[in-house]
Amino acid sequence: MNEQQGLELDPRGISTDLSVSRRDFLKAVGGGIVILFLVGDPSVLEAQRRGGQGLPDDFNAFLRIGPDGRVTCFTGKIEQGQGIITSLAQMLADEMDVSVESIDMTMGDTSVCPYDAGTYGSLTTRFFGPPLRAAGAEARAVLIELAAEELQAPKDRLVAENGVVFDKNQKDKRVAYADLAKGKAIARRANPKPPTKKPSELRIMGKEFLRRDATQKVTGEAQYAGDIRLPGMLYAKLVRSFVHGAKLKSVDTSAAERVEGAKVVRDGDLIAVLHKNPDEAALAASQIKAEFDSPTLDVDSETIFDHLLKNAGEGRLVGSPGGQLDEGERLAQTIVEQAYLDGYKAHAAIETHTALANVEGDKVTVWASTQTPFPLREQVARELGIPPADVRVIPPFVGGGFGGKTANQQAIEAAKLSRAAGKPVQVAWSREEEFFYDTFRPAAVVKIKSGISKEGKLVLWDYHVYFAGERGAAHFYDIPNHRTVSVGGGFGGGAGPHPFATGAWRAPANNTNTFARESQIDIMAAKAKIDPVEFRLKNLKDERMIRVLRAAADKFNWKPAVAPSGRGLGVACGIDADTYVAAIAHVEVDKRTGRVRVVSVSCAQDMGLAINPEGARIQMEGCITMGMGYALTEDVRFKGGRVLERNFDTYEIPRFSSLPKIETFILDLKDEPAHGGGEPAIITMGAVISNAIHDAVGARMLRLPMTADRVRMAVPAAS
Amino acid sequence: MAETISFVLNGKPASVTTDGSRQLLWVLRTDLGLTGTKCGCAQALCGACTVLVDNRPVRSCIYPVRNAEGREIVTIEGLARDGNLHPLQKAFVQHDALQCGFCTPGMILTAYGLLQRTPQPTREEVIQALDQNLCRCGAHTRIIDAVQSAAAEMKGEQSK
Numbered sequence: 001m002n003e004q005q006g007l008e009l010d011p012r013g014i015s016t017d018l019s020v021s022r023r024d025f026l027k028a029v030g031g032g033i034v035i036l037f038l039v040g041d042p043s044v045l046e047a048q049r050r051g052g053q054g055l056p057d058d059f060n061a062f063l064r065i066g067p068d069g070r071v072t073c074f075t076g077k078i079e080q081g082q083g084i085i086t087s088l089a090q091m092l093a094d095e096m097d098v099s100v101e102s103i104d105m106t107m108g109d110t111s112v113c114p115y116d117a118g119t120y121g122s123l124t125t126r127f128f129g130p131p132l133r134a135a136g137a138e139a140r141a142v143l144i145e146l147a148a149e150e151l152q153a154p155k156d157r158l159v160a161e162n163g164v165v166f167d168k169n170q171k172d173k174r175v176a177y178a179d180l181a182k183g184k185a186i187a188r189r190a191n192p193k194p195p196t197k198k199p200s201e202l203r204i205m206g207k208e209f210l211r212r213d214a215t216q217k218v219t220g221e222a223q224y225a226g227d228i229r230l231p232g233m234l235y236a237k238l239v240r241s242f243v244h245g246a247k248l249k250s251v252d253t254s255a256a257e258r259v260e261g262a263k264v265v266r267d268g269d270l271i272a273v274l275h276k277n278p279d280e281a282a283l284a285a286s287q288i289k290a291e292f293d294s295p296t297l298d299v300d301s302e303t304i305f306d307h308l309l310k311n312a313g314e315g316r317l318v319g320s321p322g323g324q325l326d327e328g329e330r331l332a333q334t335i336v337e338q339a340y341l342d343g344y345k346a347h348a349a350i351e352t353h354t355a356l357a358n359v360e361g362d363k364v365t366v367w368a369s370t371q372t373p374f375p376l377r378e379q380v381a382r383e384l385g386i387p388p389a390d391v392r393v394i395p396p397f398v399g400g401g402f403g404g405k406t407a408n409q410q411a412i413e414a415a416k417l418s419r420a421a422g423k424p425v426q427v428a429w430s431r432e433e434e435f436f437y438d439t440f441r442p443a444a445v446v447k448i449k450s451g452i453s454k455e456g457k458l459v460l461w462d463y464h465v466y467f468a469g470e471r472g473a474a475h476f477y478d479i480p481n482h483r484t485v486s487v488g489g490g491f492g493g494g495a496g497p498h499p500f501a502t503g504a505w506r507a508p509a510n511n512t513n514t515f516a517r518e519s520q521i522d523i524m525a526a527k528a529k530i531d532p533v534e535f536r537l538k539n540l541k542d543e544r545m546i547r548v549l550r551a552a553a554d555k556f557n558w559k560p561a562v563a564p565s566g567r568g569l570g571v572a573c574g575i576d577a578d579t580y581v582a583a584i585a586h587v588e589v590d591k592r593t594g595r596v597r598v599v600s601v602s603c604a605q606d607m608g609l610a611i612n613p614e615g616a617r618i619q620m621e622g623c624i625t626m627g628m629g630y631a632l633t634e635d636v637r638f639k640g641g642r643v644l645e646r647n648f649d650t651y652e653i654p655r656f657s658s659l660p661k662i663e664t665f666i667l668d669l670k671d672e673p674a675h676g677g678g679e680p681a682i683i684t685m686g687a688v689i690s691n692a693i694h695d696a697v698g699a700r701m702l703r704l705p706m707t708a709d710r711v712r713m714a715v716p717a718a719s
Numbered sequence: 720m721a722e723t724i725s726f727v728l729n730g731k732p733a734s735v736t737t738d739g740s741r742q743l744l745w746v747l748r749t750d751l752g753l754t755g756t757k758c759g760c761a762q763a764l765c766g767a768c769t770v771l772v773d774n775r776p777v778r779s780c781i782y783p784v785r786n787a788e789g790r791e792i793v794t795i796e797g798l799a800r801d802g803n804l805h806p807l808q809k810a811f812v813q814h815d816a817l818q819c820g821f822c823t824p825g826m827i828l829t830a831y832g833l834l835q836r837t838p839q840p841t842r843e844e845v846i847q848a849l850d851q852n853l854c855r856c857g858a859h860t861r862i863i864d865a866v867q868s869a870a871a872e873m874k875g876e877q878s879k
Contacts, residue, residue, distance in 0.1 A: 081819030081856045210815055217820030218808040218827060220755020220795035227754035235749075279745040280738075350759040350767055350855050351821045399757075399821030400855045431760045618815055618861070625857030648764040648853060656846040659859050 033065040033142060033180075034187040035135045062114055063092060063135055065143070069163055069178025071096060071103045075132070076116020076374055077124050078108040079213065080398035080405070081622075082678045083615040084124050086212045090611055091129055094204035095136030095196055096143075097160035098177065100212070108373040108395040118372035120406055120504060122577035122676025125611060129674055133196045142188050146180045199609065199671045206670050208614035213397070223396045225354040225369040226428050233356065233424035234263070235278035236417050237285035239271040242436050243641040244500045246292040255287035264288075265420040272417050274425060282430075297499055297641040304443045304499075305341050308467050308488065311497035315464065315487035319474045328460030328481030332451025334527045335460065340448070340516035341703040342468065342686075344636035345441035345505055345629075346645065348653055351399020352434040355411035358424040359384075365392045368411040371401045376408045380415050402626075403504035407439045432646045439503025440636055444468030446516035456528035458539045465513055467498070472510030472576060472683060475517055478541040499641065506623070507679035510576045511630060515686030515704060518572035522563065522691045523700065531560035532571050532691065544580045544606055548667060549573055552582035552604035555665050563695040568599075570692030572684040577676020580606040583624075583684040585660070587692040589699075594712025596632060596693060598660040603681050605665070608672035620664040620681040627685025628654045635705050726787045728753075729797025739785030743777075744768045746784045747794060755795035755824050759853065766852030769825035770794050776832035795824035798831070806876070807831055810869035811862070818856030826852050830866045839870050 062074040073092050079085040089103040106112060108119075116128070140160060147165035148155045151173050159168045166174035216222040239251065248271075253264040256273050262284035263274045273288070275281035299307045329335065355368035357380075364384065370376050373393040381388040398405060414427040429437065444467045451460030458479045465473045467488035474484050489496045505511070525535035533553045540546050552558075552571070561567065568589065573582040586599040601624045610616040633652040637644040645651040664681075690701045699714035725734040728751065735750050744761075747753045747770070756779055759767035763778040770779045771793040772786075798805045807827050810816070817823045826849065833840055833848035840848065845866045854862070 081817075083818070210812065211817070213820065214812040214815065214817060215804070215808075217817050217823050218795075218804065218811045219799060220753070220824050222820055223754070224757075224821065226758070227748075229752065229754070277741070277745055277749050279741055348855055349819070349821070350765060350853060351757070351819070352759075397820060400819040402855070428758070431762070614815060618818065618858070621860055622818060622857030625859055626855065647760050647762055649762070653853060653855060654857070654859075655853060656850045656859050656863070659846070662860055 032067055033139065033184055035063050035139045035142070036187060063139055065139060065177055065181045067178060067182040069102065069176055069181065071098055071139075072106055073103055073132070074106050074113045075128065076108055076113045077119045077128060078371060078373065078395045078398055079105075080119065080371060080401035082619060083211060083612065086209050087125065087611040087615055088129070088132060089212060090204045090207070090209060091133050092136045094202055095133050096140050098163040100204060100209060102163060105212075109392070110373050110377045110394075111392045115374050118375060118406055119401070120371055120403055122579075122679045125674045126578065126676055129611070130196075137196045138188060142186070143177055143180055146184075147175050150175050150180065202670070205611050206609060206613065209612050210614070217397075224351055224399050225356060225367050225396055226351070226426065228356045228367045228396065230356065230358060230424040233426060234274040234276060234421060235281045236272040236274050236414070236425050236427045237278070237281040238413060238427070239285060239288050239290050240433065240436070241290070241292040241294065242432070242643070243292065243294040244297065245641060246294040249291040249293050251291070252289040255289075256284045259284035259287065263421065265417055267416040267420045270413060270416055272413075274417065274421055274423075278426070278428065294641060299499055300639040301343060301443075301635070301637040304343070305445050308443065308445055308497055312466050312487045315485040318470045318484040318486050321483040322479070323481035325460065325462055325481055325483060328451055331453055331459040331481070333454040334524075335449065335451040336520070336523050336527065337447070337449045338520055338523065338702065340446040340519060342444045342512040342515065343704060344443045344502070344638075345634050346435055346438050346636050346651060347400075347402045347404030347505060348434075348648075348651060349400030349402060349404060352429040352431060353405065353408075353410040353437070354426070354428040355408070355414040356424060356426040357411065357414035357418040359415065359418040359422075362386055363390050363392075364415055364418075365394065366411050366415060367394050367396055368408060368414075369398050369405055370395050370408050370411065371398065371403070371405040372408065376411055379408060379412060383412050384415060384419060402506045403508060404438055407501070407503055409437060431648070435636070435645045435647070435651065436643050437501075439501045441505030441508065441511070441630075442467050442469070442498055442502035444512045446512065448516060448520045450520055450524055452524050452528050456530045456535060456538060458524065463517070465509075465516070467496075468512035469509030471508055472513035472574060476542050476545055476575060477521070477536075477539045479539070499638065500643075506626065507576050507683045510574065510679075510683040511627070511686060512704075514572065514574040514683040515690065518574065518684065518687030519690050519700070519702070522570070522687070522694065526563050526694075529562050532563055533558055534560055536571070536573065545573060545575070545582075548580040548604050548606045549582040551665060551667060552584055552602060555604060555663065556584045556602045558584065563691070564698040565695055568692050568696035570688045570690065570695055572687035572691060574680070574683040576680040576683050578608070579675040579677065579680040581680045581684055583681070583688045585688040585692040587689060587696055589693055589696045589711060589715070591697055591715050592712070594708040594710070594715065596689065596706065596708070596711055598628060598632075598658070598689060600661040600663065601685075601688065602663040603665065603684070604667065605681060606667045606669060607675045607677050607680070608669050609674040610666050610677070611674055613666055616666055616677045617664045619677045620666075621662050623679065623681035624662050624685065625654050625659065627682040628658060628660070628689070630704060631686045631689045632705050633707065635707070722785070724784055724788050726789060727791040729793055735784065737784065740783050742780055743770065743782040743784045743787055743792075744779040747779060753794050753796050757821055757824060759822070764851075764853075765822070766825040766829055767822050769828045769852070771828055771831060774832075774835055776829045793828070795827060798827065805831075806869040806872045807834070807866065810865040810872065814861045814865040814868065816858055816861040816865035818858050822852060822854045826854065826862055830869070833866070834870055834873065839874060840867070842867065
């Protein structure tokens with residue numbers, strides 16, 4: 001062990017360049033061997049840049065080997081069902097030569113985990129994975145050094161296996177990690193680029209593992225934010241207007257105050273009834289008479305698209321344009337101009353936004369259903385006017401996020417009410433509140449002008465996306481004259497001309513962009529009278545896309561035909577989080593009712609190294625299933641500032657009876673870096689179903705969702 | 720308004736003194752501290768709150784606790800017996816039939832009700848039985864597989 005690299009755990013021994021938070025961390029975890037990973041690695045910088053946040057102070061990943069030999073992985077990421085509680089453990093176990101079972105995950109707790117901007121954007125595997133693996137490799141190197149001393153053997157003769165180091169020339173000379181860590185207090189700064197394992201050396205990554213949290217989740221033991229109980233805690237029901245932009249005019253809380261056990265508290269415009277039972281808080285709150293000044297809002301879910309276009313403003317180029325658009329027009333034999341519309345979508349996680357806050361003196365602890373515990377800590381600190389160091393956010397299991405739980409209004413409400421009441425307070429939004437305050441996937445318009453030569457070669461592509469955002473807007477076809485422009489804030493830039501808040505929704509912007517692009521490509525294929533798979537291959541030079549599209553077509557046993565063929569088969573491809581996806585759908589359309597039944601969806605995915613192929617397939621299945629909703633049924637309707645959806649009776653999400661047969665196929669690319677997996681497969685669902693509907697009945701759907709009414713009206717009379 | 724309601728909860732006698740018109744869901748989650756039963760919609764539209772009353776699945780968000788008087792209630796916490804997971808719980812683990820896990824207790828207890836009525840359900844029967852239970856993560860295909868495999872295992876156990 002090189003003493004200069006080792007740091008004593010006693011905070012007095014820590015050199016002054018260490019931040020307060022690191023010192024706190026070292027104190028918090030006690031003895032053992034701790035690995036700190038510095039932020040020098042470009043992948044960490046990239047992750048932070050993409051998160052739009054400032055850099056963390058000095059380090060970004062830790063693990064600890066305890067005296068019992070167990071390894072604790074500390075990550076600022078949270079588990080919302082996507083399965084990183086398993087895949088991150090696999091990465092660490094493989095690099096450290098321990099079993100997955102010996103790894104404990106501590107996730108998102110701001111008091112002990114390293115800073116993280118949030119769990120979204122399919123960033124975890126791509127950007128947290130490499131530094132975590134490096135930390136694991138560093139830990140293994142430390143253990144080998146300690147073992148060399150302990151066993152009096154040269155390092156190059158030592159082999160680690162399943163948490164034990166032994167001398168390969170003398171196998172009974174062995175020592176367990178547990179014994180090496182016992183009585184130690186070592187903190188090591190990881191080398192930013194320690195040698196991690198080569199693809200051929202991996203034994204745990206790339207293998208299938210069952211979810212590690214399943215037993216807790218099937219027994220009811222798993223705790224979500226709403227399940228945390230503190231002595232004396234109260235449940236809040238807030239007084240709301242369900243009209244966007246409404247201001248409180250007057251309120252009479254006297255009847256509620258007379259309810260036994262109910263307490264009315266107020267913090268500015270925030271008024272709530274608190275009670276020891278949530279249902280009784282709600283009952284008492286229903287007796288409050290509140291009047292609001294409600295603005296009249298003319299725009300509704302039918303006129304929103306014109307409204308957005310009128311308020312569009314200047315656009316910005318996405319990527320570099322190529323060639324000359326007028327040259328493209330000159331070369332084109334056929335030009336098609338088309339506009340595509342996409343309505344608002346709700347996240348609709350089954351767990352609504354929930355938080356429990358406990359303000360004690362000048363310290364605050366918040367248990368929240370959140371994808372962004374660290375930004376939430378800052379937010380709570382700002383709203384309460386206290387330093388972030390006095391706020392601890394603990395995210396228990398999150399009951400579905402999909403981007404919706406990057407917004408944390410409910411936690412701020414809980415913190416303010418707890419301060420006002422002097423007791424722990426839980427805020428759990430009702431389904432109606434969830435449908436009103438959700439940061440919806442934005443309504444958007446895409447306009448495309450495209451042209452093909454008489455040989456069926458794309459020669460012109462002029463693409464404008466309005467208010468969806470630019471993710472997935474850039475095309476990947478081989479088109480000499482092209483331009484892509486994004487207009488309006490999309491999902492990240494505040495409400496703007498949207499009548500209410502919008503936000504990131506699983507693969508933000510990309511669902512809308514891929515729907516528009518792949519529909520337009522299909523129109524061009526039909527104009528060229530070329531099979532849609534062949535047309536795409538003919539216009540592609542991107543090798544990864546060609547490979548994944550061929551894989552999807554082969555797996556499906558695709559037989560070429562010009563659409564509409566009457567078979568009801570559609571194809572679409574796209575790129576998200578560096579992952580390439582190609583999907584083929586088979587649909588049946590009832591021409592009389594317009595009802596679409598999706599018979600099957602077959603999806604091929606190039607995601608590089610799949611850390612847990614089983615987990616990756618589950619994410620693909622989830623994407624395909626969830627994507628059926630935005631494609632066919634999900635639409636947030638609104639009028640006069642009111643959201644018309646209040647519950648799942650009108651907002652129809654996919655259910656068992658709507659399931660297609662799903663086939664997934666992950667390309668075997670173990671030598672390539674790991675790409676994103678939680679979002680990519682959802683992006684093709686709008687276009688692949690739309691293209692299949694067109695193939696079935698000749699109806700070209702230009703608006704999502706493709707409800708039965710809309711399909712019925714689009715079916716050509718002659719068909 | 721307060722009344723004392725007695726029932727058997729997860730195999731043990733229990734009683735609460737409360738307003739009997741309150742929904743069972745909230746009494747379970749707060750008064751009795753059993754938080755495995757979830758609230759997803761509060762209007763019997765999603766199934767997350769499903770519990771067993773006299774062995775039949777019931778939406779506890781619209782079930783007045785008064786109606787539980789003298790009955791037997793099983794929540795997700797009470798499904799395992801003698802430290803052994805129920806075959807449905809085991810099958811959900813083995814098939815990775817969950818993601819975020821929030822709908823899982825309701826799925827398992829609704830499936831339990833199905834297997835009571837129809838011990839060897841077809842795929843169509845599973846779909847029909849679970850169709851009013853919502854899952855946003857998209858674990859549906861694996862849930863169907865898990866229910867059918869649990870049914871097969873339970874059949875094996877009975878014939879032993």
